[in-house]
Amino acid sequence: MQSLLTIQGPETALFWFLAPLAVLAAIGMLLVKKAVHSALLLAWVMITLAIFYIAQDALFLGIVQVVVYTGAVMMLFLFILMLVGVDSSDSLTETITGLRPIAITAAVGFGGLMVSLLGHATLGREPIGLDIANQSGNVQGLAELLFSKYVWPFEVVSALLITAALGAMVLAHHQRTNPRPTQREQAVNRFRSGSLAGAAGLPGPGVFARHNAVDVPALLPDGTPAPSSISATLKARGDVIDSSQFQLDNVDTTVVEEK
Amino acid sequence: MKNAQLLLDDPGWIITLKAVIVFAVCVVLTIMSVWGERRLVARMQMRVGPNRVGKFGLIQALADGVKLALKEDLIPAAADKVVFVIAPIISATTAFMAFAVMPLTGPVTFFGEKTVMQLTDIPVGVLYVLATASVGVYGIVLAGWSSGSTYPLLGGLRSSAQVISYEIAMGLSLVSVFIYSGSMSTSSIVQAQQETWWYGLVLFPSFVIYAISMVGETNRAPFDLAEAEGELVGGFHTEYSSLKFALFFLAEYVNIIAVSALATTLFLGGYHAFPGLGFTEQWLGGWFTLIWFFIKVLFFFFIFVWLRGTLPRLRYDQFMQFGWKVLIPVSLLWILVVATLRVISTTSQSRPVTFGFAGVVVLIVLGISTAFDNSKKKRDSVVHPTAAEPNFAVPSLPSEITTINVSNQGGDRG
Incomplete structure (x- = not known):
């Protein structure tokens, strides 16, 4: 038993270098304001754990931890968080008064309970040691256990995950009321609808050499703004700038000489 | 002797030297492959390509690199500064890390020490490459997000979705290699291929799926939707300049070489x-095995360039559909077939059973492809509901022209 707890040499160095970083990152995850920063710090904690697993001869577990948790699960989190934008941060105002002390008390209490429980926990038998566990290779040893002794729980968990994935898909799925026009149908419609004006594509927004933003309607040769040159969404929101100010007649073209 | 045993007694300084060499090889290969790509693409487009700087323009890429490094380093005001700086570093670092498990040579004598040119030989080497690739995506995603601008965000989203989807297909294509070689270590897979045939032949469908998904994984044409310049300006690295952009550039090319090296190792017999x-x-x-290895890697690189010179970019939804609805199901079915064949050949070892099973599989594939063709014909025969055909004034087709009116408009030739 004692031999398991002594760590020497490079592993000790690795531990004392990475463990404080992991703890700092874990605390930082709770304290930073931006959700993406939190996610990044969590990813760092996961990678540190993976390195610890590898250092303790659990090579397969360490690599799979990176592939599955950091590479897939955390990436999906990040994928969603990215959509909230770069300058949004969580509001820290309490909506229900007195919630914070209650939460802190509960968290500390639960943490203490867990630590005391785990501190008393025993395996129920003497550990056999990594050398014997990894005797026929780390991957082979795991595979032997997973596909013989633990094959039933393994299959149950995979069935559960597939059910969850299917459930998510069913909940998120919606049926279109009318089929989406294909690219070909759209092309045919462009040419066979009433006007040919848009057949070669709609005019782009902006006024040449004056203003190139998407919310400025282009000016037609006769000086009137082209309504089809801006997005319908912007029009509906009322975010359209009047482009008549950029007409040549209205622009102040007198040159002021700099002294 | 196995690679792992050869590597075990390497002194520290040899390991360090090897790491430096691997790094140097990647950087030099990147510079040379940028030049090579530009020359090759130029030839394919009836041009000459860079030929001014150095002999045959050889150091053009180096000159461009120096120019890039000396440019002004901009950080947009709207950017998230810390993440903006970290993103290219993650991208480049992880790209190099994948090379640690590639066996570049067979047993050689290196400064008096018998070893192999491979940094480390872990039993899950191929999974390690997948792990570094999946961390590398962070670089792209974070670059897109932290730029604080719309096009990079869209490019980052596209790119990450693409890399994640194609990583699944890639991972699945590797499974059959694991089943056949009985190992996930790169050196054992090379060894196992030496005992049978190259897995590029034995597991041809896996090879094809891997080859397609490695192009998707590295964001290269025709799958370079993340930086579709017609739609997204420069994609995730629109806001980057100077050395930070150079790091992304480096990461892209090192990634190409890394996936090519993995393909060489898993499917084309590695350094043999x-x-x-x-x-x-x-x-x-x-040491001649090093040359064999790089011949194979450069072959894959040539394919990358060839694809870029030949194919137009895919539409995004078609691309994702191809990944999820074609590559992944096909590789799942293929794994099923490979696993069954493997079980038959290891347990019963009777040839008729093996051939019978293979015949049934081939028949099923033929049946499915016929049914698919028929349904496609049926779909194509649907007449699109249309309004009246418009009547445009168009010039007559050459076949419709019967008389040519030649009139000399007054002696213009003098």
Whole structure:
């Protein structure tokens, strides 16, 4: 038993270098304001754990931890968080008064309970040691256990995950009321609808050499703004700038000489 | 002797030296492959390509790199500064890390020490490459997010979705290699191929799926939707300049070389010579295997360039559909077939059963492809509901022209 707890040499160095970083990152995850920063710090904690697993001869577990948790699960989190934008941060105002002390008390209490429980926990038998566990290779040893002794729980968990994935898909799925026009149908419609004006594509927004933003309607040769040159969404929101100010007649073209 | 045992007694300074060499090889290969790509694409487009700086324009890429490094380093005001700086570093670092498990040569003598040119040989080497690739995506995603601008965000989203989807297909294509070689370590897979045939032949469908998904994984044409300049300006690296952009550039090319090296290792026999040329492996004290390895890697690189010179970019939804609805189901079915064949051949070892099973599989594939063709014909025969055909004033087709009116408009030739 004692031999398991002594760590020497490079592993000790690795531990004392990475463990404080992991703890700092874990605390930082709770304290930073931006959700993406939190996610990044969590990813760092996961990678540190993976390195610890590898250092303790659990090579397969360490690599799979990176592939599955950091590479897939955390990436999906990040994928969603990215959509909230770069300058949004969580509001820290309490909506229900007195919630914070209650939460802190509960968290500390639960943490203490867990630590005391785990501190008393025993395996129920003497550990056999990594050398014997990894005797026929780390991957082979795991595979032997997973596909013989633990094959039933393994299959149950995979069935559960597939059910969850299917459930998510069913909940998120919606049926279109009318089929989406294909690219070909759209092309045919462009040419066979009433006007040919848009057949070669709609005019782009902006006024040449004056203003190139998407919310400025282009000016037609006769000086009137082209309504089809801006997005319908912007029009509906009322975010359209009047482009008549950029007409040549209205622009102040007198040159002021700099002294 | 196995690679892992050869590597075990390497002194620290040899390991350090090897790490430096691997790094240097990646950087030099990147510079040379940028030049090579530009020359090759130029030839494919009837141009000459860079030919001014150095002999044959060889150091053009180096000159461009120096120019890039000396440019002004901009950080947009709207950017998240810390993440903006970290993103290219993650991208470049992880790209290099994948090379640690690639066996570049067979047993050689390196400064008096018998070893192999491979940094480390872990039993889950191929999974390690997948792990570094999946961390590398962070670089792209974070670059897109932290730029604080719309096009990079869209490019980052596209790119991450693409890399994640194609990583699944890639991972699945590797499974059959694991099943056949009985190992996930790169050196054992190379060894196992030496005992049978190259897995590029034995597991041809896996090879094809891997080859397609490696192009998707590295964001290269025709799958370079993340930086579709017609739609997204520069994609995730629109806001980057100077050395930070150079890091992304480097990461892209090192990634290409890394996936090519993995393809070489898993499917084309790694550092071994072509069948029948085995005697060359002893040349130069075993160092000739390095040349074989890089011939194969550069072959894949040539394919990358060829694809870029030939194919137009895919539409995004078609691309994702191809990944999820074609590549992944096909590789799942293929794994099923491979696993069954493997079980049959290891347990019963009776040839008729194996051939019978293979025949049934081939018949099923043929049946499915016929049914698919029929349904496609049916779909194509649907007449699109249309309004009246418009009547445009168009010039007559050459076949409709019967008389040509030649009139001399007054002696313009003098």
